[in-house]
């Protein structure tokens with residue numbers, strides 16, 4: 618496997634070469650957030666960056682500097698270790714970074730995001746599409762590896778649990794301390810859990826997605842460890858199966874883009890309007 622191309626580690630003429638020969642950039646977006654007693658605060662940031670590097674090594678696409686902060690649902694606010702951005706701050710941040718990538722010659726951008734903030738990143742993509750003519754795709758590992766997670770894990774993904782801790786053990790085991798991992802089912806939602814779909818892998822289909830119903834109390838007051846579920850079920854093998862599945866999907870999207878568009882071409886998205894109304 619070749620080495621990843623990392624924006625902040627190379628010189629500007631190296632960036633130009635990748636723009637001219639590949640034309641695809643990867644933008645990792647994480648979050649800084651508590652991940653229980655046993656995992657580091659940078660889990661989402663590390664996951665986005667490590668997955669991006671693996672994709673780069675296989676495709677030659679360049680990895681832009683990772684965004685370490687993320688936006689958060691209301692119930693994350695107030696937990697020690699968590700540093701939330703407002704959704705509006707994040708959307709404008711992503712817009713400016715995308716413009717910077719476009720100005721360096723990249724009009725095909727894969728956003729590798731690794732935190733429960735998809736409503737913000739998806740909104741960012743729709744907002745930016747009115748403003749900048751570039752191809753964007755949001756790659757969220759637990760969506761791309763949804764079937765694999767169901768296959769290898771016994772619980773649906775929530776946070777710092779069996780699923781996410783497995784990914785941490787696969788990518789940076791030295792920062793995890795499994796002797797501190799304990800089960801935590803202390804968080805009690807405001808409404809019966811049959812109404813709330815906690816994750817994409819949940820079999821509970823006829824219910825409200827968790828980000829669409831204010832069903833959860835403030836976690837810092839209502840949860841003991843910060844890690845709902847049982848992280849003791851995590852293994853590096855499960856994590857590797859999940860990560861490699863997600864990486865394979867992103868690599869195949871990039872290969873498809875390479876096949877259909879030259880490095881300086883892109884699927885046009887900016888609507889052609891009579892007036893610049895937006």
Ligand SMILES: [Zn+2]
Nearest residue numbers: 660661777781
């Ligand atoms: Zn996380």
